[in-house]
Amino acid sequence: xxxxxxxxxxxxxxxxxxxxxxxxxxxxxxxxxxxNTERYHDLAELVPGPDGKLIVSIFRxxxxxxxxxxxxxxxHPLASQAFVPLTAQPYLVVVARPGPAPGPDDLRAFLARxxxxxxxxxxxxxxxxxxxxxxxxxxxxxxxxxGNNCDEVRITPTVNLSLE
Numbered sequence: 001x002x003x004x005x006x007x008x009x010x011x012x013x014x015x016x017x018x019x020x021x022x023x024x025x026x027x028x029x030x031x032x033x034x035x036n037t038e039r040y041h042d043l044a045e046l047v048p049g050p051d052g053k054l055i056v057s058i059f060r061x062x063x064x065x066x067x068x069x070x071x072x073x074x075x076h077p078l079a080s081q082a083f084v085p086l087t088a089q090p091y092l093v094v095v096a097r098p099g100p101a102p103g104p105d106d107l108r109a110f111l112a113r114x115x116x117x118x119x120x121x122x123x124x125x126x127x128x129x130x131x132x133x134x135x136x137x138x139x140x141x142x143x144x145x146x147g148n149n150c151d152e153v154r155i156t157p158t159v160n161l162s163l164e
Contacts, residue, residue, distance in 0.1 A: 001069075001157060001158060001159070001160045002104045002105075002157070002159045002160065003159070003160050003162060004070065004094070004107055004108075004109050004159045004160065004161045004162070005109065005162060005163070005164070006092055006093075006109035006110055006111040006161075006163065007108070007109065007110055007111070008110070008111065009093065009110040009111060009112045009113070009116055009118070010025075011024075011025040013110065014093075014095075014110060014118065016097055017095040017097065017108075017118075017120060017121060017124045017126070018044070018080065018118060018119045018120045018121040018124055019043060019044040019045065019118070019119045019121075020043075020116060020117075020118060021043045021044050021082060021084055021116070021117030021118060021119055022043070022115060022116040022117065023040050023115070025043065026040035026041065026043060027041075027042070028040075028041045028042065029041055043119075044080070044082055044117075044119035045080065045119070045121075046080055046082060046119065046141055047079050047080040047121075047122055048079050048143050048145070049078035049079035049122065049143050049145065049147070049149065050078065050145075050147070051145050051146055051147070052078060052079055052143040052144065052145030052146075052147075052149075053143070053144055053145055054141055054142070054143065054144075055141070055142060055143070055144045056139065056140070056141055057139075057140045057142070058086070058137055058138065058139060058140065059083070059129060059137070059138045059140050060135060060136070060137050060138075061091070061129035061130070061131035061135065061136045061137075061138065062131060062135060063131045063132055063133055063134055063135065063136070064092075064130050064131060064132065066132075066161065066162055066163055067160045067161060067162040068130070068160075068161045068162075069158045069159070069160060069161070070094055070107065070127060070155050070158060070159040070160075070161050071154060071155055071158045072127070072152055072153065072154055072155060073094070073096060073101075073102055073107075073125040073126060073127055073152070073153055073155060074125070074126065074127075074128065074150055074151065074152045074153075075098070075123055075124060075125045075126065075150075075151050076120070076122065076123070076124075076142065076143065076149045076150055076151075077122060077123050077148075077149065077151060078122060078143060078145075078147055078148075078149040079122055079142060079143035079149060080119055080120060080121055080122055080141075080142070080143075081119070081120045081126075081140065081141075081142040081143075082117060082118070082119040082120070082140065082141040082142070083117055083118055083119075083120075083129070083138045083139075083140055084117035084138060084139040084140075084141075085112070085114065085115070085116070085117060085136060085137075085138055085139075086136075086137040086138060086139055087114075087134070087135075087136045087137055088114040088115070089114055089131065089132060089133050089134060089136050090111060090112060090113055090114060090132055090133070091112050091129070091130055091131050091132055091136060092109060092110070092111060092112070092130035092132065092161065093109065093110040093111075093112055093118055093126070093127075093130070094107055094108070094109045094110075094126065094127035094130065094161065095107070095108055095109075095110070095120070095124055095125060095126045095127075096108070096124075096125035096126075097124070097125070098121065098122070098123030098124050098125070099123070101125075101153040102125050102153070102155070103155070103156075104155060104156075104157060104158075104159045106125075107155070107159055109161060111163075117138075117139075119141075125153075130161075
């Protein structure tokens with residue numbers, strides 16, 4: 001079974017899949033509210049897709065035990081999908097570039113630190129939530145609207161996700 005180890009989540013490394021949502025990834029920030037607040041501006045391109053609207057939800061992810069077998073991936077072809085953690089825990093992100101269904105060699109894994117969110121570009125293949133250590137809540141901004149916006153594929157053979 002192929003082994004997949006996560007790499008550090010950086011804006012540059014994640015760029016083929018979407019955007020890193022984090023203070024450190026901000027291209028622009030400035031002071032607002034009389035100097036009492038720092039605004040880290042325009043961190044992700046949120047795309048609702050044709051006839052869609054952006055909605056905000058909370059997803060509660062159960063912790064995964066590692067090693068974990070990656071058996072499937074999904075994508076949202078019509079719109080982006082952003083995940084911002086609400087708990088101070090690391091989590092894992094497994095992705096593959098938009099395009100044809102990915103195989104085991106197409107997958108990349110990232111270890112997200114507390115406070116780092118991700119925005120998957122439309123069509124980016126990704127694994128559903130991979131919380132670590134404890135139950136984790138995520139603020140999710142994604143699409144509501146007509147059309148099929150979720151494709152799933154099996155990964156064969158499965159890939160073993162591990163931290164070591």
